[in-house]
Amino acid sequence: MEWFAFKAADKYLGIEAQYIHRVVDEVKVTPVPLVPHCHMGVMYYRGEVFDVIHIGSLLGQREALYPPTSPEPASGGRWRAGLENSRIILMKWPSKKLALLPDKIIGLIWVEDNKREQTVYAPRSPRMSAIDAGQARQPRKPARLPSRARRPGRERCGREEECTVRLITPEHIWKKVSELHYGPHKV
Amino acid sequence: MDLTKYEKIFAQESERYLKELDDLLMRVEKDLLNRSLWSEIHGKVHSIKGMARALSLDKITGLSHSMEDWCKEFQQGTMEATANAVQLLFDGADLLRLLVARKGETDSHENQRWYSSLTSQFEKGPEESANKVQHVDSPHSSTPSPNKKINQVQVQYSLIEELLGLSQEILLSEKALPPLSQEQISSGLKNWIDRYTSLLKGLCFRLAQLRLMSVGDFFELFVKTIRDLAKEHNKEVRFEVIGGEVQADIALLANLREPFIHLFRNSIAHGIEPPDERVRAGKNPEGKIILEARRERDSLIISIGDDGQGIDRPAIIRHLKGKGSMTDEQIARMSQEEFFNTIISPDFSSVSETTDMAGRGIGMSVVAQAIEYLGGSMTIHSEKSRGTEFIIKLPLSLSILYAVTFYVGDYALSIPTSNVESIERRDRISPQERKSLYDLRALLGAHYNGGNGFHILKLRHHTPDSLTSGLHAKNGQICLLVDGITGNRQLMVMPLGELLSKVRIFSGVGIMEDGHISMLLDLENLLEVQTSSGHT
Structure with missing residues (x-):
């Protein structure tokens, strides 16, 4: 069984690869008012509209990683800066779809059937360590996508970190997202 | 007289009649004694006969004439129709279709045999053959009927999706264009590229309309x-x-x-x-x-x-x-x-x-x-x-509509142009109108983001009932305070999805020609939400 692994809220998470529709970059995310903090807005990709969820803030990361908006109005609307170089994961599963913005993409990993967790080695990204160290708002660089995570037991160098990837289902994320409050808060 | 022109009209018209004839026969098959259906069937066959006669297409005239005789009997109730008789009429309709496609002639031996055996059955009259007709199979039972529509084609939906995807991908590749040198710009390359991409945008937009x-x-x-x-x-x-x-x-x-x-x-x-x-x-x-x-x-x-x-x-x-x-x-x-x-x-x-x-x-x-x-x-x-x-x-998803696009704080929003009466600068409105001003920035929580509320959108609003009470609506007019107007353009409206429907103030996701998004506001719900949440 193949999982698609990524990092969000200091956790390594995996989604069954069959639910991953595409990984895209260079997309515009249009912010929408009166939605929960983790809902970054909507994106249009090939004839479809996706809700974009910042998976880190959904899973309880205290401070959102994306920087605030630029003050300049763009023509026809404005978008959150800093998103243009990020990769967004498009998920599709029966009758639903959702786009996720993770902190880092690990890539496809091979996991034995029925396992809920898997240990892999992922490259440490300089950006992530900068944020870990409290220096926020570093310019984003696209995460390097390793062709396939290496087997455990292999000698690792200092630029890699061991991580335990936990399987989550799209439905689980959906449930969390749809339980949040939408619309204006009652006064 | 230019006959070919009439032949073409005849072919189109008879195809239509034959299609209707098939439908009617299918209905009468379940309701053999329904005289009004029989009279409709009679009418269709008669129309075909009339047209064929005018063009001297004798075989069609002859066949439809004998079919018509049967229908008349069933219509008047002098004979009772049977399943066999209906089957024979079905066969007759198939043969008529073949004759129409071949300009009224049987072009092969097989067809000629089919024609003679059918006409002889019909000539026997329903009283004789009604109970013992043999179903005369078309020798072309596998031939697709030649009733193609001239101005329509069938396309797989997935192909449209694919085309749309591809064209959008081409559009995106514009971003990968390396910066142009001054020389290239002055040689007209820049102009050419701009024109090319604007055409491409139009193409994408029209392709999207294929999904209707x-x-x-x-x-x-x-x-x-x-x-x-x-x-x-x-x-x-x-x-x-x-x-x-x-x-x-x-x-x-x-x-x-x-x-x-x-x-x-x-x-x-x-x-x-x-x-x-x-x-x-x-x-x-x-x-x-x-x-x-x-x-x-x-x-x-x-x-x-x-x-x-x-x-x-x-x-x-x-x-x-x-x-x-x-x-x-x-x-x-x-x-x-x-x-x-x-x-x-x-x-x-x-x-x-x-x-x-x-x-x-x-x-x-x-x-x-x-x-x-x-x-x-x-x-x-x-x-x-x-x-x-x-x-x-x-x-009304994926419908195309004109909308005024604007922004409030970070948010790109729009309202159907049909709802907009006029656009004014903030300092140009009367004090009376100022009272009925509705500050979108407050509800959307956008006034912290440097928005300066420069423009006023005057909207026509049809208030259905109780909503009027407590609103700024006056004579069905409300004024929205927004930060800036970005245009009046065509939007393709897509459904909101489950999450954004819950926000209640939107009616759809508007996609602009360049693929950018502008959220369409639902005026009625917006006013309702605003009163119930207590903002002023």
Whole structure:
């Protein structure tokens, strides 16, 4: 069984690869008012509209990683800066779809059937360590996508970190997202 | 006289008549003695004969003449039609179709034989051959009928999706263009590229319109289902469509297929009574299902109505008292809408299965969910022994509309141009209008982001009822304070999806020609939300 692994809220998470529709970059995310903090807005990709969820803030990361908006109005609307170089994961599963913005993409990993967790080695990204160290708002660089995570037991160098990837289902994320409050808060 | 022109018209017209003839024959097959159907069939055959005679297409004239004789007998009731006779007429129609395609001539031996054996059968007259006709098979039973429509082609939906995807990808590749040198710019390359991309944007936009389908064609898909369901439940059901020409997104309609089948099943199984019961109640033994589609501003309204026995009110009351533990008084205070909406709740469905109630609500929650997913809503009207109507309101997805696009804080928003009366600068409005000013920035929480509220959108607003109270609406006009106007452009409207429907102030996701998004505001809901949340 193949999982698609990524990092969000200091956790390594995996989604069954069959639910991953595409990984895209260079997309515009249009912010929408009166939605929960983790809902970054909507994106249009090939004839479809996706809700974009910042998976880190959904899973309880205290401070959102994306920087605030630029003050300049763009023509026809404005978008959150800093998103243009990020990769967004498009998920599709029966009758639903959702786009996720993770902190880092690990890539496809091979996991034995029925396992809920898997240990892999992922490259440490300089950006992530900068944020870990409290220096926020570093310019984003696209995460390097390793062709396939290496087997455990292999000698690792200092630029890699061991991580335990936990399987989550799209439905689980959906449930969390749809339980949040939408619309204006009652006064 | 230019005959070829008439031949072409003849071919087109007769194809249409033959198609209608087939439909009529299919109906009469189930209702052999229906004289009015026979008279319609007679009419079609007669029209074909008349046209063929004018062009001296003797074979067609001859064949249709003898078919017509049969129809006349059945129409007048001098003879009783049989299944065999109808089959022979079907064969006749097939042969006519072949003759029409070949300009009235039999071009091969096989066809000639087919022609002579059929005409001889017809000439025998129904009284002789009615019970012993041999079905004369077309030698071309595998030949596709040549009734191609000249201005339409069939395309796989997935191909349209693919084309749309590809064209958008080409559009995106513009971003990968390396910076141009001054030399290249002055050589006109920049102009060329700009023109090229603007053409490409137009192409993408038009491709997206290919995804529209007429609601009538969609409803056609259910004719067979309804017939089968009616058979299964021993009911007689007629199916009527109103407003079939309204266009909607195929993706939206595809999502409605299952819910509709559910609703039809409910109508046929539980709504429409068996024929004898209907006759006792003084109704036409044949029940009616009416599908109606219409556009109402930004929405597509589809209603499915039947003239059956209506929803079982006592069962709902039992449910409300039992599971909902409500008192008679509380129930009496419910509006009709609230009352019937009870059947949508999932536990109502399960109740109806365990009691003896003829469950009108089975699976209604599933239907309601599907409609909610599309960003729509459903209301139910029902009257005892008069019938039930389900009215489904959907965002008219993928429809193209003109909208004024603007921004408030970070947010790119839009309102259909038809709702906008004028656009003013903030300092140009009268003090009176200033009072009826509605600051969008407050509701959207956008006034911290440096928005300066420069422009006023004056909107026409049709207030339906009680909403007017406590609003700034004056003579159906409201003024929105926004930060800046970005244009008046064509938007393609896509459905909101489940999450954004919950925000309630949007009616759809507007896609601009360049693929950028502008959220369409739902004026009515916006005003409602604003009053209930207490902002001023």
